[in-house]
Amino acid sequence: MSVFLDACRVRPTAYTPIWIMRQAGRYLPEYRKLRAQVDFVKLTRTPELAAEATLQPLRRYELDAGILFSDIMTPLQGMGIELEFEPGPIVRDPIRTDEQIDALPPLVPERDVPFVLEAVRLVRANAPRMTPLIGFAGAPFTLFCYLVCGRPSKEFAAARAFLYSHPASAVRLLTHLADAMAAYLRAQAHSGAQALMLFESWGGLLALKEYRRFALPAVQRTVAALRDLEVPIIYYANQGSALMQAVAELDVDVVGVDWRTSLAANRQILGASKAIQGNLDPAALFASPAELRVQADAVLADAGRAPGHIFNLGHGIWPDTDPDAVARLIDHVHERTARD
Amino acid sequence: MSVFLDACRVRPTAYTPIWIMRQAGRYLPEYRKLRAQVDFVKLTRTPELAAEATLQPLRRYELDAGILFSDIMTPLQGMGIELEFEPGPIVRDPIRTDEQIDALPPLVPERDVPFVLEAVRLVRANAPRMTPLIGFAGAPFTLFCYLVCGRPSKEFAAARAFLYSHPASAVRLLTHLADAMAAYLRAQAHSGAQALMLFESWGGLLALKEYRRFALPAVQRTVAALRDLEVPIIYYANQGSALMQAVAELDVDVVGVDWRTSLAANRQILGASKAIQGNLDPAALFASPAELRVQADAVLADAGRAPGHIFNLGHGIWPDTDPDAVARLIDHVHERTARD
Numbered sequence: 001m002s003v004f005l006d007a008c009r010v011r012p013t014a015y016t017p018i019w020i021m022r023q024a025g026r027y028l029p030e031y032r033k034l035r036a037q038v039d040f041v042k043l044t045r046t047p048e049l050a051a052e053a054t055l056q057p058l059r060r061y062e063l064d065a066g067i068l069f070s071d072i073m074t075p076l077q078g079m080g081i082e083l084e085f086e087p088g089p090i091v092r093d094p095i096r097t098d099e100q101i102d103a104l105p106p107l108v109p110e111r112d113v114p115f116v117l118e119a120v121r122l123v124r125a126n127a128p129r130m131t132p133l134i135g136f137a138g139a140p141f142t143l144f145c146y147l148v149c150g151r152p153s154k155e156f157a158a159a160r161a162f163l164y165s166h167p168a169s170a171v172r173l174l175t176h177l178a179d180a181m182a183a184y185l186r187a188q189a190h191s192g193a194q195a196l197m198l199f200e201s202w203g204g205l206l207a208l209k210e211y212r213r214f215a216l217p218a219v220q221r222t223v224a225a226l227r228d229l230e231v232p233i234i235y236y237a238n239q240g241s242a243l244m245q246a247v248a249e250l251d252v253d254v255v256g257v258d259w260r261t262s263l264a265a266n267r268q269i270l271g272a273s274k275a276i277q278g279n280l281d282p283a284a285l286f287a288s289p290a291e292l293r294v295q296a297d298a299v300l301a302d303a304g305r306a307p308g309h310i311f312n313l314g315h316g317i318w319p320d321t322d323p324d325a326v327a328r329l330i331d332h333v334h335e336r337t338a339r340d
Numbered sequence: 341m342s343v344f345l346d347a348c349r350v351r352p353t354a355y356t357p358i359w360i361m362r363q364a365g366r367y368l369p370e371y372r373k374l375r376a377q378v379d380f381v382k383l384t385r386t387p388e389l390a391a392e393a394t395l396q397p398l399r400r401y402e403l404d405a406g407i408l409f410s411d412i413m414t415p416l417q418g419m420g421i422e423l424e425f426e427p428g429p430i431v432r433d434p435i436r437t438d439e440q441i442d443a444l445p446p447l448v449p450e451r452d453v454p455f456v457l458e459a460v461r462l463v464r465a466n467a468p469r470m471t472p473l474i475g476f477a478g479a480p481f482t483l484f485c486y487l488v489c490g491r492p493s494k495e496f497a498a499a500r501a502f503l504y505s506h507p508a509s510a511v512r513l514l515t516h517l518a519d520a521m522a523a524y525l526r527a528q529a530h531s532g533a534q535a536l537m538l539f540e541s542w543g544g545l546l547a548l549k550e551y552r553r554f555a556l557p558a559v560q561r562t563v564a565a566l567r568d569l570e571v572p573i574i575y576y577a578n579q580g581s582a583l584m585q586a587v588a589e590l591d592v593d594v595v596g597v598d599w600r601t602s603l604a605a606n607r608q609i610l611g612a613s614k615a616i617q618g619n620l621d622p623a624a625l626f627a628s629p630a631e632l633r634v635q636a637d638a639v640l641a642d643a644g645r646a647p648g649h650i651f652n653l654g655h656g657i658w659p660d661t662d663p664d665a666v667a668r669l670i671d672h673v674h675e676r677t678a679r680d
Contacts, residue, residue, distance in 0.1 A: 154494055157658050160623035207600050207621055241582040242600045260547050260582045283500035318497050
């Protein structure tokens with residue numbers, strides 16, 4: 001077992017593991033070089049290139065986990081939904097009717113997104129230091145936001161209005177997405193992913209009542225379909241500080257939280273059986289080296305010394321981050337938490 | 341006194357007052373007609389037109405308060421900052437250096453934004469049913485976000501990075517903005533505004549620690565400079581559910597909260613001496629009439645029957661909202677809460 005996987009299981013570890021959301025990305029010169037050669041969609045659909053992007057940060061840093069380079073919209077493309085990236089995903093025909101929902105095919109990952117599964121296999125075969133690999137998917141409500149709105153949005157107004165104006169249709173679409181993402185994550189695990197993560201990027205747009213009515217049952221459906229696998233499941237709830245009482249009911253191993261959520265308060269709510277992941281402000285990587293250490297120590301203090309903390313940022317790393325700051329952060333977390 | 345002003349003072353009222361954030365706006369046909377004739381900036385800078393936009397919703401609906409039609413960036417234009425709206429505000433030269441900060445002049449409202457004060461006077465002279473008028477300003481950190489980033493942004497990354505990389509300069513700019521907004525709000529009160537509101541649209545991007553270090557002292561500075569006035573002060577903390585322990589320390593009369601924040605839990609945190617304002621999800625106005633009543637009743641139940649609740653949306657009304665849904669909401673809140 002690895003330090004990361006042990007921490008997912010709330011087992012004692014020799015030090016606190018760390019990985020970085022969006023660790024394969026534009027802040028790395030080697031990634032920008034890769035992207036200069038191919039566009040984003042081709043990168044996600046070419047196993048050798050997706051594997052290369054996944055491995056880049058693992059070569060550069062002593063990270064405790066890798067995460068597959070892909071996009072949460074990739075499996076939707078596999079289901080026949082026409083998308084463009086500008087750079088956010090644009091859905092050509094936003095989904096707003098029962099006819100469109102019923103016309104959505106199920107996702108058969110081996111048929112629809114074989115390149116993702118091949119990328120997983122390539123990473124597993126080539127990961128330095130046997131670093132464990134996290135497979136991932138978008139949580140159903142988050143995908144729902146993109147599909148109904150058709151484009152990224154600060155408010156996702158059309159999607160949120162749809163919940164109130166067409167609640168039964170909303171549940172229908174969420175259920176379809178929940179089943180598709182269960183199939184997608186299962187296939188990633190079968191191909192070698194050692195942990196599975198669901199990104200709920202937009203659940204925090206919902207009040208607790210609507211979260212419980214729409215988003216929570218959908219993600220619980222996905223999770224329930226995966227619980228026979230011997231693979232830890234991580235649920236990242238962006239902007240979820242007001243939702244944690246509900247998130248605690250999810251049968252997941254790890255809850256990832258953003259930088260605004262108190263780790264100490266939420267470890268209490270989540271209970272000792274779940275690990276917590278997070279939550280340094282991505283902006284803190286712009287502090288001086290000394291101040292960055294202070295900020296990292298504050299996260300460690302907030303998490304406490306009990307097992308079950310995976311250090312991470314509270315949100316994806318920003319493209320203009322200094323790669324050396326990331327190296328300093330990783331080293332500091334490892335050194336500061338090493339048990340004698 | 342009015343029902344609205346009594347509720348601001350946590351006094352018993354004959355019914356629960358209601359007004360709607362961005363009630364003068366694009367969802368109203370009469371507003372769209374006005375905007376077809378003049379651009380947004382001219383509308384904010386022409387007293388007769390700004391007053392007309394302010395009064396439109398007061399003529400159409402039985403609202404318990406009006407709010408001046410203006411923009412949080414208007415006083416910054418008065419300070420000489422060059423802006424365009426596309427439609428979000430674009431700052432030609434984002435502020436990133438001490439030289440730029442020190443070159444910012446103080447705001448002298450009577451000289452720099454006389455048209456705003458004249459609009460206040462016109463509204464006061466013409467408000468139907470003597471409806472009280474709320475003057476407003478952006479809270480210092482929210483203005484800081486626009487000035488440092490230069491444009492609206494989901495993350496306001498440059499502004500948040502600036503807090504970590506240049507903390508002393510950040511405090512300097514925030515202090516300047518706090519003083520300018522105090523002068524601005526004082527002038528609005530002297531011109532006739534009967535309540536003052538500070539919009540902290542982006543405070544919820546900060547973790548509690550950074551909120552306490554940067555945003556809270558700045559807004560407290562503005563509030564402290566206004567406390568000799570006999571005018572209630574409202575602080576709207578968007579996305580602020582994780583910040584309420586700190587917000588409770590502010591010497592304001594009313595705290596406005598977004599739709600994700602529990603009114604019951606936060607009335608406890610804020611204490612019995614502060615009123616609370618909110619917090620129907622703007623998306624709920626897209627529900628059926630029956631479901632809208634259910635949603636409004638849920639807000640009323642969450643607020644409880646104790647004095648000091650001002651009904652509002654949890655965020656600005658969306659442009660494609662049905663004006664008739666707004667009428668139904670206002671009538672329902674009045675009827676449901678009328679004391680026998």
